Each structure stands twice: as C-alpha cells, then as structure tokens.
Amino acid sequence: MKIGLFFGSFNPIHIGHLIIADTMATDTDIDRVWFVVSPQNPFKKNNSLLHEFDRLTLVERAIAENYRLQASDIEFSLPKPSYTIDTLTVLSDKYPQHEFVLIMGEDNLVQFKNWKNYEKILEFFRIYVYPRPDTPPHDFTDHPRIKFIQAPLLDISATYIRKRIQEHREIKYLVTEPVEALIRLKKFYE
Template sequence: MKKKIGLFFGTFNPIHIGHLILANHLYQYSELDEVWLVVTPHNPLKKKSSLLNNHHRFEMVWRLCEDFPGLKPSDIEFNLPQPNYTMYTLTHLEEKYPDYDFSLIMGEDNLKSFPKWKNYEIILERHNIIVYPRFSEGQVDEIFKDHPKITHIDAPRIEISSTFIRQAIKEGKDVRALLPAPVWEYIDEMNFYR
C-alpha cells in the first residue's frame, strides 16, 4: 500500500494560520498520511518582487511544521528548473519516491484556471486532486464537476491573504493573531516586511 501524500503548494510569503488550518484539516479529515507544504520558489503567474528569499520562506514553514507531525515542509522545487511547473515537480517526486502516491491540493479558484496549466490532462490522468472551497466568483468547468480523480472537501474557509499580512506589518499593525507563533517570531526577529 502506497503512502498517501497531499501536496499543498504555495509561495507562503508568509505562511499564516489560514494555511495551517487548511493543511491540518486535510491531514485530520482525509485519507492522506501526510500533507507536504511545498514552498514554491517562483510562481510563473506571480510577480517576484515582494517574495522573501526561498530559504527564509522555507524556514517559516519548517518552524510551523515542527508542532504538527502530519505536516512536512518541502523545498523540492528549489533545485528544479525555473519557472516551476507542477507537472515537472510531480514527475520528479514520482521518480524520487516511487512508493508514495501524490495528490494535489488546490482551492476552487485554482481549479477554475486548471485547464491553463501546463499538461493539466496528464496531471489529472496520473494524480488525484483534492479541492477545498474558496469564496470566489465564476464557475468551475463542467468537466471537473463529477470527475473521478477530483474530490471536493468541506474545509473551513479562512480568507486571510499573505499580501494583507505583509501590508499590515509595513503599516505597523499587530498581526500576531494571523500567524502561528513560530512564524511571527521569525518575521519579528528578522525584521521582515517592514
């Protein structure tokens, strides 16, 4: 029986309680044996300017995962060719961990844009996708409604954005309630986002 790993990709700039609540919920309430928080070096669809260095974002994820045994930090994409495409990462992981079964974790908003992803048909053919609800506009493509590889889960909807947190820190606001304690301590210690 293959170990079931859920891959939760993000720039995590910074990782916040919304990410933690969702990742832990997936670990607790799904068939996943582990949830890997995959720190992406650069999303081809995002501007790179406001991103902290890879190792700082990985450090925050690593510190958060220390208290949650079902969650694992992953820097697997750091040494892969840029820009990162999920298909290449999945292929790399399959080769490196042949005894693991990898599922993609994504929000409904990402499922809407999924047909624009590189080789999305191959991803869907070879991997399960776990979709969590988001407050967003627009419809999910009909082909994904009852797809056997796509599971829609009922998870808490936490609408917190890393962008909001970065801006709040810049404005001198107290954001401790939005960040896991070890993440806030690292941001404060390193003087990030000010």
C-alpha cells in the same frame, strides 16, 4: 503512504494554510501533507517575494509541532519558474513508494486549464480541492479525479499580512507565534 502536496509561495505561511493542511491530514485519507515551497510561481510576479530559504524556514517553524505536516524544498533545485507537473514527476520518481495527491483551492480550478500539461496531472494524480470564497463557475465540478473536501472557508491572504507588517500593525492570530517571532526578528516584509 498517501501524501498531499500543498504547493504555494507561503509568503508568509499563515493560519489559513495550516488549517487547510491539518484538515486534509485529519479528515481525508491523506496520511501526510507536504508544503511544497515554490521559488517562483509562473502566474505570480515575485516583486515582494521573500527569499525561498526564508520562506521554507517560516514553514518549518509553523509546522514544527505537527508530525503530519512537512516542509519540502524540492522545487529549489528545479528550473524556474516551477511547473506543478514537473515537480509531481520528480517526486513520483524519487519516492515511488508514495501516492501523491495535489491539494488546491477551488479558485485555482478556474484557471487549471492554463496550467502546463494539466491533462497529465489529471491522468496520473488525484486532486483534493478545498473551498475558496467567491469562486466563479469552472469545468471540473464533476470530474472523477477531483474530490471536493469540506474545510473551513477562511479569507486570509499573505498579501494582507505583508501589508499589515509594512504598516507596523499587529499580525497576531494570523500567523503562528514562532512565525511572527522570526518575521519580527529578521524584519521580514518591512
């Protein structure tokens, strides 16, 4: 089975993430998309990061009705910060029956050369890239291991959603109803 790995903090997961994942699962040769919840991204500060298990629960709630989507806590047991190459290696060893494809936004290609062992990622894994607004030029436009996927161009950020929550403003339509209900119940991000 071909599994697309969608890495992220998902702090919180929102409809932009879901639309990208569903597009990958329905419009490409990917069979399933796994949301890999990252406890700590080496490129981001975690000052407003909700606990990893709470973020995993939000992802599980958001995707509960879509059999093509799955949440993964694989990075919870790995050293922090999480490096994509290490997670890809662990997953490949644990699930040799699957072919793994990395899903990323085009904005990440700009800094991809800064990733740990990015050459090894390109050597052993394919990367499916979705468009992101205002992405500057990068060196990977014609790389044979990188495939650009037509997907809706949505400029929704978790930062924006967290800010709205802190301001006691509406987040309806930015996240799914089950995600919003849990955020409100647990007073996440307030």
